[in-house]
Amino acid sequence: MKTLNVVAAIIKKDNKILATKRGYGEFIDMWEFPGGKIEENETKEEALVREIREELDCTIKPTKFALDLEYQYPTFYLKMSCFEAEIVEGTPKLLEHNDAMWLSRDELDSVNWIPADIRAVDYLKNTME
Secondary structure, three states: OEEEEEEEEEEEEOOEEEEEEEOOOOOOOOEEOOEEEOOOOOOHHHHHHHHHHHHHOOEEEEEEEEEEEEEEOOOEEEEEEEEEEEEEEOOOOOOOEEEEEEEOHHHHHHOOEOHHHHHHHHHHHHHOO
């Protein structure tokens, strides 16, 4: 079975987190933390900055490692490293997603998260104000 190594950005602004609604693939219309695959010879942080530039056309700065998680999907095994981050240039534009929302801690359960991202949501429930 294929293993995917990916990174995800927990982008924070004003005590809220950016959630994006997937615009393609098996999990279309489910919510996720933006990010993607780590390419060869890339650090996790470099991959995260590149992926956010490609997906949201803005520049982020990873500020803190949050958590590693693993999830077994029916067709692949996911290893995801999540980093807290902040936008340092630009405003998110939806290049690959259908929608985006800034969610407070109390709003995290208001969207239908992709299964693997639920562990990151649980992390946020325990660490956000």
